[in-house]
Amino acid sequence: MDNKAIDVGIITIIPTEIKALLSVLNVNGNFEHREYGDANYLKTEIFSQKVNRKLSVVISFLNKDAGNTECAISTTRFLNDWYPKIMCLVGISAGIKGTVKIGDVVIPNKIHDRTIKAYKNGVFNPRTEGYSRSDYINGLMKINPLPSHDFATLCSKEIAFEINSAIKSARNLNMTEEEFDGNISIHDGSILSDNTLIRDSGYFDGIREDLDDKCRGADMEGAGFVRACSVERGDFPWLIIRGISDFGNSSKCDDFQFLAAKSACIALRELIVKYFDIDAIKENPRAKVTKTPLEVNIIEQIKEAYKDGRWNEVCRIAPIISRYLWLSGQYELRIEIGNMVVEAASMISDDILRASYLIDDTGWTLYMYGNPKLARTHIKDGLRIAKEKKDFYLSSKAHRHLASIYNRRSGKYDAAKSELNFAKVDAEQITDARDKAEMEAALLFSSAKLHYKSSDKTEVSQSLDDAKKAAEKFRAIKDNERAVKVYAFLGEVYNKQGDIANAVTFYSEGLDAAYETGRYDEIKSNTSALINIEGISFDKRNLYIKRVIDFCNIQKLSTEITFWKQVGGSK
Secondary structure (H helix, E strand, O other): OHHHEEEEEEEEOOHHHHHHHHHHHOOOOOOEEEEEOOEEEEEEEEEEOOOOEEEEEEEEEOOOOOOHHHHHHHHHHHHHHOEEEEEEEEEEEEEOEOOEOOOOEEOOOEEEEEEEEEEEOOEEEEEEEEEEOOHHHHHHHHHOOOOHHHHHHHHHHHOHHHHHHHHHHHHHOOOOOOOOOOOOOEEOOEEEEOOOOOOOOHHHHOOHHHOOOOEEEEEOOHHHHHHHHHHHOOOOOEEEEEEEEEOOOOOOOOOOHHHHHHHHHHHHHHHHHHHOOHHHOOOOHHHHOOOOHHHHHHHHHHHHHHHOOOHHHHHHHHHHHHHHHHHOOOHHHHHHHHHHHHHHHHHOOOHHHHHHHHHHHHHHHHHHOOOHHHHHHHHHHHHHHHHHOOOHHHHHHHHHHHHHHHHOOOOOHHHHHHHHHHHHHHHOOOOOHHHHHHHHHHHHHHHHHHHHOOOOHHHHHHHHHHHHHHHHHHHHOOOHHHHHHHHHHHHHHHHHOOOHHHHHHHHHHHHHHHHHHOOHHHHHHHHHHHHOOOOOOHHHHHHHHHHHHHHHHHHOOHHHHHHHHHHHOOO
């Protein structure tokens, strides 16, 4: 768990932004690439002159279409996977002509959220809500502002090539000095956030009355990012830095994107390295979560037994805690214990247990921990043993895991499909009725995720059908723990398609199933998804929060009670 507690979390959206960030931070190649499920993370270190130590930094890159909903989901996932002291969103945005120029940087102290819609008289009308930075970050910005002159000088040196290229493009586009003159400035103020790609500068004219006079531009991710941070903690420290790449008008083009991305990243670097006292920011409460005495006792028993060569004892005790370590997200510890069991099982010739741990506890967990290459090695070793022993349940699971790994890598669709077909063939030979039904349901879910990777509408429709069948099968065998995952997937798919009604339906199904099974991890993720969904009412939001607080009270989850109470007070 300790490795999840980091100093700084950073989110970027498009490839141009991640390229600019890695260049500015000078961490190209000097990072650890991790994948937790579908999420991609780069973990690195940056030396802070302010606190005189290396800061642990994790960067998430979406590398997909922008949007507030997508950003909210990704930020929530980031905050569940890591425990940062501060979250940052850095990238490009449109600016309001006359208030900023191309390449300028805006560091907003307020976000005007235009994603909320009110339905009245048969029409959906946007309603503007505001989110302000935490008092601590505002205090830092006031006490140690990034001097505009120093920033301009820095940009003129570091991104001279990009500035010169932009000057040529500006001449070709007949831009005025009011639009771009090669001098990069930094601004405070506010930005608005909407789900609309702006190609008409008249957009701003129609909503001036809903904004403050310091509004400098607009983006499509800020509101989602801030809402997710507010769910983490009402006063959670967040920072948004936007480089102006266009004015949201009909002449909008990509010529200035890299310049804008780099200027924004320079501002972020300077604040983190020179001005922000990261050590003074409160530690993320979840970084302080400790193991229960029972958990500690079991783990110590396993380690002592392994140290003393009591192999039977290792193999007998470890399965007690395996599932718990998985559900609680303690991947590193699960892998450590798993490796002990693999060795112990080999010593006592328990090939089935050895294969099971190679496939799940070390194999699949290694993948979730961010090491897909080693994960495949372990899973294939387990698959070989399962084939030799004719354990078709394990061999089917191994093929399914390999299919999932290939499915999440670009260009590996055929390999994923092939492994899934192998899994289906082996599943047909499972003799135990309960195991067979479980595997069939799991394979339907894997098939759903495989079909969803395709942009073909028919494939997406098949994905939804397979997922619904999987949920029914899991429910039929009373495996609600896995049904929860399927409902969450359905909710996410419908949400991305803009089908809010169905998204709410399936997120709600997932939430109910999570409460039935007592899975707090899924209760939290489904609740977070529902309270961040577009158009949710304040009263409905508070009902979800009250329900989860009641659950936490019963379970005596004191840290989480504090967390949800802060969420309830964040709007």
